Amino acid sequence: MIIIGERINASRKSIFEAIEKKDAKFIQQEAVNQVNAGAHYLDVNCGTNIKDEPKNMQWLVPVIQEAVDVPLVIDSPSAEALDSGLKLCKHKPIVNSITAEKERIKSIAPLVAKYNADVIALTITEEGMPHTAQQRLDIAKKIIEAVKEYKIDPERIYFDALVRPISTEPDQSKEFLKAIELIKTQTKSKTACGLSNISFGLPNRALVNSTYLAMAIYTGLDGALIDPTNKQMISILRAAEAITGQDEYCMNYITAFREGKCG
Known part of the structure; x- marks a missing residue:
């Protein structure tokens, strides 16, 4: 299944501050961590400051693409901000x-x-x-x-x-x-x-999210916007793929276990 890394989102305080300060190293480390954890795409959302969103998107997309070589999900309600990011995408x-x-x-x-x-x-x-x-x-x-x-x-x-x-x-x-x-x-x-809405208002949200992800994978879900650095989430995802016949000879599961990404 397609893993879309969700962590580069300005609704997170650390990302918002990094965008405001133009802290490229912080953003790039977030990108690298997600790709190393298994993300196929990275979601890019800089939308808390609507007025500056197009300009921030123009800064953010090249910064991410300097660090990782994966396609991006350009995430915004603003057509102007979307255009600013889309025109810079390499993939x-x-x-x-x-x-x-x-x-x-x-x-x-x-x-x-x-x-x-x-x-x-x-x-x-x-x-x-x-x-x-x-x-x-x-x-x-x-x-x-x-x-x-x-x-x-x-x-x-x-x-x-x-x-x-x-x-x-x-x-x-x-x-x-x-x-x-x-x-x-x-x-x-x-x-x-x-997936995060499923557990809103509950304790131990990661447990609820990862359990529901397994059910959705069984039902046929093709992609999920998740935190790939969450080991519990990735462990459940890889196991669910193997159980539902989406992982030939369980190779992705075995590889993730050997690399310490699940277990």
């Missing part, structure tokens, strides 16, 4: 993200097309977040139709069916897993998600 990027909202598609889909990027699509409409798996699938199909105008094929879309907190919406964990199955069987698109 085919992923845009994070679009929704089914018409204005969002109108502003972001042209950038996905312009840079031949893949895209994460959240199953959200103008009416808000869906409650059932079927509603999530219906929104996914709506997005697939809407972006045809921009020649964005379904295979380039990673649908995020929106993980919700089990502490407040316990039934939603099952609906999310059902949605993965529906999207995988009824479209040609892939699936991805951020």
Whole structure:
């Protein structure tokens, strides 16, 4: 499965301060640590200071690419900030993200097309977040139709069916897993998600997150936005891949164990 390293996000105080101070070494070490831990992509989010976001993105992307040679996920609600980062990417990027909202598609889909990027699509409409798996699938199909105008094929879309907190919406964990199955069987698109919402408000969040990741992998999840330096998370991920037949002869699991990355 695709591991997207989530740590370069300005919502984290240390990253915010590094961006403000233009501390390239700190950012680069975060990038290197995530790639060494197994990240295939790095998410790049510098969005707490909206006014300076395009300028910060222009600084951040080259700094990261000086240190690591992996593709990036350019993460912003701002079309201007996305454009600032996408034009500097050395490898085919992923845009994070679009929704089914018409204005969002109108502003972001042209950038996905312009840079031949893949895209994460959240199953959200103008009416808000869906409650059932079927509603999530219906929104996914709506997005697939809407972006045809921009020649964005379904295979380039990673649908995020929106993980919700089990502490407040316990039934939603099952609906999310059902949605993965529906999207995988009824479209040609892939699936991805951020996991941290599942454990919101709970103790030992890493345990809940990693357990749910294993369930999502079994259901068919293609990619996850996670902290790859979290050994528990990677251990569960590698074991789940092996158990579900996604790791031929368990080689990734064995290699990760030998390298001290899981266990």
